Amino acid sequence: MLDKIKHILEKHSFKTGDFADIRLQKGSGTLITIQNGRPEQINYEKEIGVGIRALIDGGWGFVSIVSFDLTEIEEALQKAIKVAQATAKKTTEKGMMIEDFAVVGKHKVNYKKNPRDISIEQKYEVVQEYEKVTREYSDKIVSTNASIKEWFQKEIIVNTLGTKVETEYGNLNLACMATSREGDTMQNVYSAMGTTNGWEEVEKLNVTEDGLQLAKRAIELLKAKKPPSGKMDIVMDQSLVGVYVHESFGHAEEADAILAKDSILEGKMGKKIGCELINIYDDPTLPGLRGSYFYDSEGTKAIKRDLVKDGVQTGYLHSLETAAKMDAKPNGAARAMNFNYRPIVRMGNTYIDAGDSSFEELLELIKNGVYLEKSYGGYVDTAKGEFYFSAQGGHIIRNGELAEAIQNVSMSGLCLEVLQRTVAVGKDLRFDFPGSCGKQSQWVPVHAGGPPIAVKEIVVGGQ
Amino acid sequence: MGNNYHKAINYGLKKGADQVELFVLEGYSDVVQLEKNAIKASESKSVTGLGVRAYTKKGLGIATTSLIDEDSTKDIVNKAVKLSKLSPPDKLFKTLPGPFEKYPAIDGLSNEGVSNLSADKLTEMAIHAIDSALEKHDVVVSGNLTRSHATETIYNSLGVEVTQNLSSLSGVIFVKAEKKDDIATSWDYQKTRSVKEFDPERMGSTASENAISLLGSKKIKSQELPIILDYRGSLDTLSSIISAGLDAFEVILGTAYFKDRLGEQITNEEITLIDNPLYLGGVGSSNFDDEGVPHKELTLIEAGVAKAYFSNSYCANVLGIKNTGHASKGSLSSKPHPDLTQIQISPGSWAVDEIIAETKKGLYLKDSSLEPSSGSPNISVLIDQGFLIENGEISHPLKETMVGTNIFDLLKNINAISKEVVNESGSISPAIRIANAKIAGGE
Numbered sequence A: 001m002l003d004k005i006k007h008i009l010e011k012h013s014f015k016t017g018d019f020a021d022i023r024l025q026k027g028s029g030t031l032i033t034i035q036n037g038r039p040e041q042i043n044y045e046k047e048i049g050v051g052i053r054a055l056i057d058g059g060w061g062f063v064s065i066v067s068f069d070l071t072e073i074e075e076a077l078q079k080a081i082k083v084a085q086a087t088a089k090k091t092t093e094k095g096m097m098i099e100d101f102a103v104v105g106k107h108k109v110n111y112k113k114n115p116r117d118i119s120i121e122q123k124y125e126v127v128q129e130y131e132k133v134t135r136e137y138s139d140k141i142v143s144t145n146a147s148i149k150e151w152f153q154k155e156i157i158v159n160t161l162g163t164k165v166e167t168e169y170g171n172l173n174l175a176c177m178a179t180s181r182e183g184d185t186m187q188n189v190y191s192a193m194g195t196t197n198g199w200e201e202v203e204k205l206n207v208t209e210d211g212l213q214l215a216k217r218a219i220e221l222l223k224a225k226k227p228p229s230g231k232m233d234i235v236m237d238q239s240l241v242g243v244y245v246h247e248s249f250g251h252a253e254e255a256d257a258i259l260a261k262d263s264i265l266e267g268k269m270g271k272k273i274g275c276e277l278i279n280i281y282d283d284p285t286l287p288g289l290r291g292s293y294f295y296d297s298e299g300t301k302a303i304k305r306d307l308v309k310d311g312v313q314t315g316y317l318h319s320l321e322t323a324a325k326m327d328a329k330p331n332g333a334a335r336a337m338n339f340n341y342r343p344i345v346r347m348g349n350t351y352i353d354a355g356d357s358s359f360e361e362l363l364e365l366i367k368n369g370v371y372l373e374k375s376y377g378g379y380v381d382t383a384k385g386e387f388y389f390s391a392q393g394g395h396i397i398r399n400g401e402l403a404e405a406i407q408n409v410s411m412s413g414l415c416l417e418v419l420q421r422t423v424a425v426g427k428d429l430r431f432d433f434p435g436s437c438g439k440q441s442q443w444v445p446v447h448a449g450g451p452p453i454a455v456k457e458i459v460v461g462g463q
Numbered sequence B: 001m002g003n004n005y006h007k008a009i010n011y012g013l014k015k016g017a018d019q020v021e022l023f024v025l026e027g028y029s030d031v032v033q034l035e036k037n038a039i040k041a042s043e044s045k046s047v048t049g050l051g052v053r054a055y056t057k058k059g060l061g062i063a064t065t066s067l068i069d070e071d072s073t074k075d076i077v078n079k080a081v082k083l084s085k086l087s088p089p090d091k092l093f094k095t096l097p098g099p100f101e102k103y104p105a106i107d108g109l110s111n112e113g114v115s116n117l118s119a120d121k122l123t124e125m126a127i128h129a130i131d132s133a134l135e136k137h138d139v140v141v142s143g144n145l146t147r148s149h150a151t152e153t154i155y156n157s158l159g160v161e162v163t164q165n166l167s168s169l170s171g172v173i174f175v176k177a178e179k180k181d182d183i184a185t186s187w188d189y190q191k192t193r194s195v196k197e198f199d200p201e202r203m204g205s206t207a208s209e210n211a212i213s214l215l216g217s218k219k220i221k222s223q224e225l226p227i228i229l230d231y232r233g234s235l236d237t238l239s240s241i242i243s244a245g246l247d248a249f250e251v252i253l254g255t256a257y258f259k260d261r262l263g264e265q266i267t268n269e270e271i272t273l274i275d276n277p278l279y280l281g282g283v284g285s286s287n288f289d290d291e292g293v294p295h296k297e298l299t300l301i302e303a304g305v306a307k308a309y310f311s312n313s314y315c316a317n318v319l320g321i322k323n324t325g326h327a328s329k330g331s332l333s334s335k336p337h338p339d340l341t342q343i344q345i346s347p348g349s350w351a352v353d354e355i356i357a358e359t360k361k362g363l364y365l366k367d368s369s370l371e372p373s374s375g376s377p378n379i380s381v382l383i384d385q386g387f388l389i390e391n392g393e394i395s396h397p398l399k400e401t402m403v404g405t406n407i408f409d410l411l412k413n414i415n416a417i418s419k420e421v422v423n424e425s426g427s428i429s430p431a432i433r434i435a436n437a438k439i440a441g442g443e
Helices: A002-010 A068-090 A120-136 A200-204 A207-223 A238-253 A255-259 A320-325 A357-368 A413-422 B002-014 B070-086 B119-134 B200-213 B229-244 B248-253 B313-319 B354-358 B407-412
Strands: A019-035 A038-056 A060-066 A103-106 A139-159 A162-184 A185-195 A230-236 A280-282 A305-309 A347-354 A368-382 A386-398 A401-406 A409-414 A422-425 A430-439 A442-449 A451-461 B021-035 B036-056 B059-065 B140-156 B161-179 B182-192 B225-229 B272-273 B298-302 B341-343 B361-365 B378-383 B388-392 B393-397 B399-404 B414-424 B427-441
Touching: A002 A019, A002 A068, A002 A139, A002 A162, A019 A120, A038 A068, A038 A120, A060 A068, A068 B036, A120 A139, A120 A162, A120 A207, A120 B070, A120 B229, A139 A207, A162 A200, A162 A207, A185 A200, A185 A207, A185 A386, A185 A430, A185 A451, A200 B414, A207 A386, A230 A238, A230 A357, A230 B427, A238 A255, A238 A280, A238 A305, A238 A368, A238 A386, A238 A413, A255 A320, A280 B354, A305 B313, A320 B161, A357 A422, A357 A451, A368 A409, A368 A430, A386 A413, A386 B378, A409 A413, A409 B378, A409 B399, A413 A422, A413 A451, A422 B059, A442 B298, A451 B427, B002 B021, B002 B036, B002 B070, B002 B140, B021 B119, B036 B070, B036 B119, B036 B140, B059 B070, B059 B393, B119 B140, B119 B161, B119 B200, B140 B200, B161 B200, B161 B378, B182 B200, B225 B229, B229 B341, B229 B414, B229 B427, B248 B313, B354 B393, B354 B414, B354 B427, B399 B407, B407 B414, B407 B427
Parallel strands: A038 B059, A060 B036, A103 A162, A230 A368, A347 A442, B225 B361, B341 B427
Antiparallel strands: A019 A038, A019 A139, A038 A060, A139 A162, A162 A185, A230 A451, A280 A305, A280 A347, A368 A386, A386 A401, A386 A409, A409 A451, A422 A451, A430 A442, B021 B036, B021 B140, B036 B059, B140 B161, B161 B182, B225 B427, B272 B298, B272 B341, B361 B388, B378 B399, B388 B393, B399 B427, B414 B427
């Protein structure tokens, strides 16, 4: 198929600077959900389609079709070229493509235990146990939802620069959510595992123990204090640090945001943007994480990206186009949700590197404040540099020690101020945030993490 | 195609399913992407797929494919039936809905002007949006304009056989304004069923004016203050609360805020809130829900009293209530759950200017809502576009300011509702004031 697609591209002549690529995607997956002791759904999804881009005279066109028919693909290419030509006539900001950059390669996923070899019944049993132990912990657990989701896809990416890549990607996710309720007080907690490894990761997770801990947390939070409100010093756990580095910083490092004048990090390359304790990386080559992949959606081989070294900004995340426009090397950060979308610059696995403080030292340093744990997601305005994210709960820090528990709460801050106000970085690095990142209506699997960190003067929303 | 769908359903029944449903989506969308005051790309996408639900002995199997040719359809029906046999029974499930004798026939769901709009015309509209954002201010504009057309077809083995065409024009314009080191961002958006109503110039100029008005934002101290929500803010806030509070599925789960509270006064008696999927020209309007159940108007809050849960067929059967026709799939592969279609909130008795003038000190939120977070009734949100009110006048924009309250207090504390309402393609809302909420400030 790869050669046939290549042949379609070769039938058209492209001027220097013009470009086209064809991306075939074939994917399928299953989802099993159990809710409140009831089977909610067993779901199979199959998706095939082709996404075609063309850059002609600086105008971008994109066409997607749901077919692998070669004639239809060729017609779609012609349409993409026409759309690009029309765009070129209207746009004042010309698109650009890198020259002399071709990748030829093939990557096959090699599972220890292929999730697709595990029967639906076996998968169901795992979800059932997870949901059951969580639900049966207490009558006050009013709602539970446990699920396992598996997705596997193959892609062929061919472009006019000479790239010919065949790649595979799969992920497996197991999650459980619990809501506890006492009158009008409700608390919602969840636990999730996401991996690009195989079934062995599910086997490693003790769902009985994890479900019990989850339920216990949901019940404890019912009795927890309402969170305080105002500006305060905080310690964030690994999961919140993950969301923090992803939202408040990672998005601003995406080179398309820099070029669109939509990032507070524009013009900050080589400059000190945070305290010298901060080192930040995005690394899709780490094995087994949700944001791990071998080739991006443009066929570029993924590499580790150094973003901040000792508080100084050192790199951006690039697609082929942003690399061309910024005279940089592509680093494999262009990802598309599926064939129906153009690849755009995205993160993979983003993290703050480990420091040397123990957890106790972080608490001691903050003295009086709040410890926030277990992320519930968040968002950032990259242009303004203001971020927001939520914690499932936490504790008051009093006299350098963890005191009473507090309920779910959100916090916000200005990205660069927070990087500068980080006063200590813990040593226990964990990737505790397996998530899905949304940008321009595209959702892609990511992972984020770090060690716990201590930060001064964050606004906590309270109640 | 009808014959093929019959064949597919019969095939599913022959394979052993008790009930089968097909949801077919055939359509396209054209998108013009904007970046840095220019057209970034033009896209033409195929939006096609088939979702099958099969029930066997109360076990449910769902299978979805993007390909809808005959072989694929047969294959995916077979897959759904197989999964339904593997699934343990959902003892609460009774039946799929239907058949139904009568359906509404709302005019204008599919507008020829929208369906036939050329790609060039859509690009021109995008350029108009950029130009009007730049007309008075030196700002950076991004966003997108989208034209969509889809045909939805639902068939089930009980005799539901319905099709509707839906088209829309939508857009969102983001603007960044800068003055030295001060940066402000804002947006405007619109979704309509007709070309005539679609106003890209308005989106550009509104987003631009909003962003400029947010320059010079200041942090404030933590304190308790009243909050005024503009039309969009109150619509989004109340929709999000009602959406989780009166959802029949959440009632079954035990997580609905107003479970067992129908008939109770939950908010200001001036508030009556309906969900109206039949409104002429509304972007939330359509003839039937995602299970093929005829749409109808539903009163959710009347004079501040909670009146009804909104449901799909599953919830109606479990709770023994009327099916209100609110099934929504979210995506082709999702199981349909209840969701709101188009909220309309009745006007109050205050003029908006009067509400602001009468507020000595408080916050004014523009297109910025107070939605419950983390699946609990607690509200802990960052204000995106807010202003401080001092002595009855808007004083300055805010930064790093959060609001902390919960949905019960918020509803109880609504103490002013504007007599002016804004109708945005069928969603209707006044502005409201909440008497008191905890403000966490960055100062």
